[in-house]
Amino acid sequence: MKLIVVAGTPGSGKTAVLVHALKILGESGHRCSVVKVDCLYTDDDKRFGKLNIPVMVGLSKDMCPDHFAIYNLNEMLEWAKKNESDCLILETAGLCHRCAPYSKECLGVCVADATAGPNTPLKLGPFLSTADFVVVTKGDMISQAEREIFREKILEVNPKCAILEANGLSGQGCAAFSEAMLKANDVSDSEDRLRHSAPLAVCTLCVGETRINKEYHRGVLRKIDGFQTYVGE
Amino acid sequence: MDIRKITIIGGYDKHGIKEPVEQIDVRPGEMFGVVGPTGSGKSSLISDIEQMAQGDTFSRRRVLLDDRVPSYETRTDPRKKMIAQISQNMSFLADMSVGDFLHLHAKCRGVRTSQVREVLRLANTLTGEPIREDYNLTILSGGQSRALMVADVAVISDSPIVLIDEVENAGIRKHEALNALVGNGKIVMVVTHDPVLALMTEKRIVMKNGGMRTLIDTTQGETELLESLKSIDGLLLRLREKVRSGESFDGNGQIRDVLMQTLYPKTRNEETA
DSSP: OEEEEEEEOTTSSHHHHHHHHHHHHHHTTOOEEEEEEESSOOOHHHHHHTTTSOEEEEEOTTSOHHHHHHHTHHHHHHHHHHTTOSEEEEEOOOOOSSOOOOBSSSEEEEEEEGGGOTTHHHHSTHHHHTOSEEEEEOGGGSOHHHHHHHHHHHHHHOTTOEEEEOOTTTOTTHHHHHHHHHTOOBOOTTTOOBSSOOOOOOBGGGGTOOOOSGGGOOEEEEOTTSOEEEEOO | OOOSOEEEEOOBOTTSOBOSOOEEEEOTTOEEEEEOSTTSSHHHHHHHHHTTOBSOSTTOOEEEETTBOOOHHHHHOTTTOOEEEEOSOOSOOOOSBHHHHHHHHHHHTTOOTTHHHHHHHHHHHHSSSOOOTTSBGGGSOHHHHHHHHHHHHHHTSOOSEEEEEOGGGGSSOHHHHHHHHOOTTOEEEEEOSOHHHHHHSSEEEEEETTEEEEEEEOOHHHHHHHHHHHHHHHHHHHHHHHHHTTOOOOSTHHHHHHHHHHHOHHHHHHHHO
16 A cells, blocks of 8 residues: 655645646546545545545544544555555645654655745745655746745755645646655555654643643743753652 | 757647647747737746646646757756746745845856846846845835846846746836847747737747647738837837826827838828928
């Protein structure tokens, strides 16, 4: 089973480029299953559903959607096997710039919105720096010079990645994306590991504290001046 | 890298019908126009060429350099990129100063950063109010942005193939802009609605419904017409500058003589004689 994990900020065009790429894969006889993980709401299942491929939605509610996706991965792979798919695509919610939901064996794809500004690649964190492929969207809305600078900044963060430009509306570039997806490796669901550790979750806020005043906070707390302290027993 | 020609192999129009124009070759030193109503696919054609499409775009056109499929690096690495493009964008989205932007772009293209001054100098010959290096890109007007894009392409993205999408529509000096972009021995494609620019080309591709409908050679008659059109256009540009600088006009008198001289040079000479 090939596993492709797609991350990217909300609205960057993850679903749009995937719909085009999956259509092309479907036409060439590849059987794919898609899982969309989001927090509170998604109607992306309807968009994928139009392609007549198996779609599953996972809503993480008040949990971190990336953590949710990671500890549900085995179930997703089993579900895709039952569907007799040869490829599982996991589209993540893409909310936090601290996580990278890619496993070592999967194909990690980051979708980056070129209109978000030339310094955005520096802010995206591990889901860009540990990706195998970066799909740059909305390039048609900026000048050629801005596109070239955006590309350069991506390579500063992730010099080894392959960059594809794609248009989520017209589908331009999505054929190359679908070819890249076919190069994904088969994953072994028992031995696979994360490329990057998940964010720290070590304070009282992580377990539901809602009061703001600092006297209520326990655990490992990092101050804005850079000092880190442990408060508690 | 020198190239001898670029080939566009036709694909399909918006209705999935094969494009009537099957193949177009453009060689260094040639300027081609792209004309057609809005929505007819002119910008898509230019964008196919910019991306060096290989059947992977909506039109399924293919673009070859010297009869060969360009390598992945040629298609993507800006340092090796063969193509400079002025799109229809009229504003920058990058939130940074003009100077920082130009330095970064020079770095991307492997160009000396001393060229940044030259970009600004050129841009300021194309637009009205001067652009300064410490301005933020996003506060530039449509015309200033366009002028900067043109100058940036002319100086920093100096490439053997130049694609220009409606250079006339931003109120910048279009002839000066075109002269800056069109160097000797370059392959140039100009999308335009402007008859002067269209007739300056050697051939023009007529777009309809997303497809390349026909390829027209500019005739001898059209070249003669171009001379008259240039005079009329020059007159309009002079009037535009007057309007811009806040001048008033007193009726038809000021332009009648110029217009008559332009349209009927011989008749007018005979009359005065």
